[in-house]
Amino acid sequence: MVRENEIRDNEVRIEAPERTDASLIFIGRIHTPWTSRLECPRQGRADGPACRIEIFEPWVEALDGVEIFERLEVLYWLHKSRRDLVKQSPANDGKTRGTFALRSPVRPNPIATSIATLIRREGNSLFVRGLDCLDGTPLIDIKPDRTLFTPIAPPQKGDFEVGDETSSC
Ligand code: SAM
Numbered sequence: 001m002v003r004e005n006e007i008r009d010n011e012v013r014i015e016a017p018e019r020t021d022a023s024l025i026f027i028g029r030i031h032t033p034w035t036s037r038l039e040c041p042r043q044g045r046a047d048g049p050a051c052r053i054e055i056f057e058p059w060v061e062a063l064d065g066v067e068i069f070e071r072l073e074v075l076y077w078l079h080k081s082r083r084d085l086v087k088q089s090p091a092n093d094g095k096t097r098g099t100f101a102l103r104s105p106v107r108p109n110p111i112a113t114s115i116a117t118l119i120r121r122e123g124n125s126l127f128v129r130g131l132d133c134l135d136g137t138p139l140i141d142i143k144p145d146r147t148l149f150t151p152i153a154p155p156q157k158g159d160f161e162v163g164d165e166t167s168s169c
Helices: none
Strands: 028-031 051-055 071-077 085-088 111-122 125-129 137-144
Touching: 051 137, 071 125
Parallel strands: none
Antiparallel strands: 028 051, 028 137, 051 125, 071 111, 071 137, 111 125
């Protein structure tokens, strides 16, 4: 069962440290057909409903060039998530896992990512498929899908470095 904010059997809640301000800027808003977390897809699908990503000013001109990419990586902020669980029981079936072993919306920083298929751009809006968030979810960033993107800047030393099992930082 999808949660609103309840805690399930065996889940572990911590007293979250005081928040520091990372100076995130919400650059837009995502419009989707879903108004309840109980109805949202758990993961977006490439043939899912069209959703509209609205970009706020002054960021609209940052969209220039996105049209050439068939797929975009979309980062968004799951603003209704609780942020204080370190162990979670996704199916409430007695099996509990660490938050970082899950793609649950409940995380210390509720950042979500999806690979969305671009349908078209209209002015300050991108129409895409492949999202899984509530209507009104704040947008953090958009990037070309990395599998479609070749770095434009020249290579750097680190690009040629490889490691083995003995190397560590
Ligand atoms: N695709 C993203 C990822 O893997 O990083 C998000 C996956 S997360 C499992 C998707 C779920 O988050 C949805 O099914 C819904 O229950 C929940 N959700 C969607 N929008 C939300 C929001 N704005 N605030 C809190 N929870 C949200």
